Amino acid sequence: MKTYIVGNWKMNLTVGESSIYLQKLLKRIRPTKGLEIVVAPSVIALQPLGIQLGRAKSKIKLCVQNFYHRDYGAYTGEVSVTQLRGLVDYAIVGHSERRYVFGETNKDLKQKVAAAIRNNITPILCIGETENERNFGETADVLRDELFGALSEIDADDVKKVIVAYEPVWAISGTKGAKIAAPDDVAESINLIRNELKEIYGKEIAEEVPVLYGGSVNPNNAGAYLTIPGVNGLLIGGSSLISDHFVDIIELAKRIRS
Ligand code: 13P
Secondary structure, three states: OOEEEEEEOOOOOOHHHHHHHHHHHHHHOOOOOOEEEEEEOOHHHHHHHHHHHHHHHHOOEEEEOOOEOOOOOOOOOOOEOOOOOOOOOEEEEOOHHHHHHOOOOHHHHHHHHHHHHHOOOEEEEEEOOOHHHHHOOOHHHHHHHHHHHHHOOOOHHHHOOOEEEEOOHHHOOOOOOOOOOOHHHHHHHHHHHHHHHHHHHOHHHHOOOOEEEEOOOOOOOHHHHHOOOOOOEEEEOHHHHOHHHHHHHHHHHHHHHO
16 A cells, blocks of 8 residues: 655645645655645646646655535535546545534535535545544544545445544544644554444455554654555645655655665
8 A cells, every 4th residue: 555645735835835836846856656645726727837847747746635515516615526537636525624624524524525526636535533523532532423424425435545544533633622632542542433434334445544643744744644554644734834844754655665
């Protein structure tokens, strides 16, 4: 299984800044077998970055942070994954900021996962409990609900085209009072997610679904998360905005893999 290092830039960087960042990254990283490097810039930067990548498209993949589930039509202001075909390989679905700031529900996310798969774009489905849910002992229920809320109509063939990202909301740097998650706690949730997938899709298929970790990942703690059994990569917010940090994490992932 590949290791995925995904940078989610959220609503940061202008198109010009994104382009300078990409230039730095292209200079510093070499394609490495088994390592997939992905960046999710603002939607307005996707097209210029796609052109800038040119033949280097195999070195760095693009990801959209959000999209609407319909393919075309009278949906003012929206962008569909159909319009993004050929430009992005990945699409983030159900990030907690989409769930809690924009009120996206499991029903919306189910439609988004289906739309991404229909358009040959890999959905990165984010799930994770809030601090309150964790304190009330509801972590397992929340993970199960978010996982199957979005995957309930996805069969065994299609689930292999999905990436799951465990992002505990309380550990995301943008969350007020965010904390760093202990690797043991992350391991417990990753295990839970993998077991849920096994229960529904069977062991063999469940093991083919990459599961990433995200939440306050930085060059100092990335190694501890990457070496958790069952973690297949990282979804990085704040630290991915600093190209040196992102490159350090990529280098670390390379060393861990080899
Ligand atoms: P931080 O790495 O800034 O905590 O963000 C994580 C995240 O939300 C990535 O999608």
